[in-house]
Amino acid sequence: FLGAGGGNDIQWCFSQVKGAVDDDVAEADIISTVEFNHSGELLATGDKGGRVVIFQQEQENKIQSHSRGEYNVYSTFQSHEPEFDYLKSLEIEEKINKIRWLPQKNAAQFLLSTNDKTIKLWKISERDKRPEGYNLKEEDGRYRDPTTVTTLRVPVFRPMDLMVEASPRRIFANAHTYHINSISINSDYETYLSADDLRINLWHLEITDRSFNIVDIKPANMEELTEVITAAEFHPNSCNTFVYSSSKGTIRLCDMRASALCDRHSKLFEEPEDPSNRSFFSEIISSISDVKFSHSGRYMMTRDYLSVKIWDLNMENRPVETYQVHEYLRSKLCSLYENDCIFDKFECCWNGSDSIVMTGSYNNFFRMFDRNTKRDVTLEASRENNKPRTVLKPRKVCASGKRKKDEISVDSLDFNKKILHTAWHPKENIIAVATTNNLYIFQDKMN
Amino acid sequence: QDTQEKESVTPERAEEAKLKAKYPNLGQKPGGSDFLMKRLQKGQKYFDSGDYNMAKAKMKNKQLPSTGPDKNLVTGDHIPTPQDLPQRKSSLVTSKLAG
Numbered sequence: 001f002l003g004a005g006g007g008n009d010i011q012w013c014f015s016q017v018k019g020a021v022d023d024d025v026a027e028a029d030i031i032s033t034v035e036f037n038h039s040g041e042l043l044a045t046g047d048k049g050g051r052v053v054i055f056q057q058e059q060e061n062k063i064q065s066h067s068r069g070e071y072n073v074y075s076t077f078q079s080h081e082p083e084f085d086y087l088k089s090l091e092i093e094e095k096i097n098k099i100r101w102l103p104q105k106n107a108a109q110f111l112l113s114t115n116d117k118t119i120k121l122w123k124i125s126e127r128d129k130r131p132e133g134y135n136l137k138e139e140d141g142r143y144r145d146p147t148t149v150t151t152l153r154v155p156v157f158r159p160m161d162l163m164v165e166a167s168p169r170r171i172f173a174n175a176h177t178y179h180i181n182s183i184s185i186n187s188d189y190e191t192y193l194s195a196d197d198l199r200i201n202l203w204h205l206e207i208t209d210r211s212f213n214i215v216d217i218k219p220a221n222m223e224e225l226t227e228v229i230t231a232a233e234f235h236p237n238s239c240n241t242f243v244y245s246s247s248k249g250t251i252r253l254c255d256m257r258a259s260a261l262c263d264r265h266s267k268l269f270e271e272p273e274d275p276s277n278r279s280f281f282s283e284i285i286s287s288i289s290d291v292k293f294s295h296s297g298r299y300m301m302t303r304d305y306l307s308v309k310i311w312d313l314n315m316e317n318r319p320v321e322t323y324q325v326h327e328y329l330r331s332k333l334c335s336l337y338e339n340d341c342i343f344d345k346f347e348c349c350w351n352g353s354d355s356i357v358m359t360g361s362y363n364n365f366f367r368m369f370d371r372n373t374k375r376d377v378t379l380e381a382s383r384e385n386n387k388p389r390t391v392l393k394p395r396k397v398c399a400s401g402k403r404k405k406d407e408i409s410v411d412s413l414d415f416n417k418k419i420l421h422t423a424w425h426p427k428e429n430i431i432a433v434a435t436t437n438n439l440y441i442f443q444d445k446m447n
Numbered sequence: 448q449d450t451q452e453k454e455s456v457t458p459e460r461a462e463e464a465k466l467k468a469k470y471p472n473l474g475q476k477p478g479g480s481d482f483l484m485k486r487l488q489k490g491q492k493y494f495d496s497g498d499y500n501m502a503k504a505k506m507k508n509k510q511l512p513s514t515g516p517d518k519n520l521v522t523g524d525h526i527p528t529p530q531d532l533p534q535r536k537s538s539l540v541t542s543k544l545a546g
Contacts, residue, residue, distance in 0.1 A: 020543040279463040331458035334465040
């Protein structure tokens with residue numbers, strides 16, 4: 001693994017942690033998504049209780065340049081609420097599955113947030129002035145007795161304490177029979193896709209009363225169902241191209257110019273399986289939990305239960321790189337199946353230059369793989385390491401045999417401490433790592 | 448990448464054998480439909496007043512069957528009771544991340 005120090009390796013330091021310290025986690029506080037905006041100045045989280053919290057990076061203090069600006073709460077609001085569909089006897093969770101930011105066009109910020117059934121476009125705007133000096137109203141809003149008004153004045157805008165308001169501008173509802181797992185904004189910045197287990201829909205950001213179905217893999221006879229859609233994303237540059245991944249470990253790339261309904265893929269990415277290695281678990285662990293294009297658009301990354309794979313869009317028959325996240329779990333699959341952990345959906349992310357990829361694991365560990373040096377590191381998100389500017393110590397899991405000092409044995413791993421969601425600042429070496437109910441921010445050591 | 452002796456079993460196969468030893472009736476289809484159907488049915492809460500009343504009428508003299516361990520599976524004969532349904536409460540409290 002990556003040794004400490006040495007060359008150009010990043011040295012990660014604890015910066016901040018958000019959230020409650022107590023071990024008794026309320027379900028609503030479970031973090032379900034983390035996303036930086038396009039500039040990295042804003043960091044949004046969504047939770048199981050349907051709430052969104054947005055943090056804003058402080059302007060750098062030029063005098064004290066020990067570290068980059070801290071992230072402080074900017075806005076928080078209730079995005080979704082629990083619902084019950086009486087017609088279908090279906091309970092709809094308020095959990096925020098995904099947040100995606102729109103690129104900034106004006107003073108306000110916009111993001112899409114989605115639960116299982118409904119996508120919402122939120123506008124987050126700042127108000128730092130207010131009009132004062134009304135003729136007919138007192139400053140507190142009460143109307144003045146008109147007979148007491150003897151002069152006229154022009155109200156003026158005066159500065160006030162910054163207020164950040166979030167308002168829902170569009171609600172995109174009733175387009176998904178199954179549960180939404182992904183949303184992705186097109187590079188045209190006008191349309192976006194939403195994907196559920198069996199279908200993908202294309203929306204226009206301005207139009208809420210209709211959407212186009214672009215992928216439908218529902219079989220005529222549900223008994224024949226063998227595969228579901230697990231994630232989908234638009235290409236970062238080609239507005240006609242998107243990919244979707246499946247529970248069988250395949251990725252399909254589709255071109256919307258080819259036909260209105262993209263049921264036939266343009267490319268099918270699949271690594272051939274060695275049939276002699278096939279087991280009961282093979283399909284389950286091959287299910288792709290996340291797919292992300294590189295910023296360049298040349299590669300895409302997929303996450304399955306045990307590994308991260310990098311695919312070259314020009315090569316369909318196998319990934320160009322494969323990184324083992326926690327191979328030692330292969331001999332624990334039986335118990336991971338029994339406790340349902342085998343169905344955990346880990347996400348993955350690229351750094352800004354596409355040279356390093358990151359994903360989470362158990363025991364509040366997360367892993368980074370440097371594509372150039374081929375070195376990897378395991379770090380831990382823990383309050384025990386929370387002295388700012390202290391470099392995080394790499395962790396090592398001992399799969400079997402003699403456990404060295406400072407190593408952790410597989411059987412001691414806490415499988416309730418999962419890091420499913422991580423995000424990398426688009427430009428800097430700042431990462432946001434979500435444990436069950438806490439958000440950690442780490443930065444590289446400067447100077 | 449590992450070269451295994453012909454006799455030795457891969458870790459995955461060993462785990463599979465363990466699982467089948469514990470649950471001999473495990474479905475023949477690996478992965479497959481059972482998981483997917485469960486995934487698609489997430490959130491489904493079955494209570495049909497018609498079914499409820501018919502079942503009650505059928506079982507006038509018998510003990511009403513109560514729920515098994517998985518309350519959300521469609522069982523047909525099971526009669527859901529209000530106690531079976533988990534409490535739903537909307538969380539209008541501010542997130543602790545903002546605290």
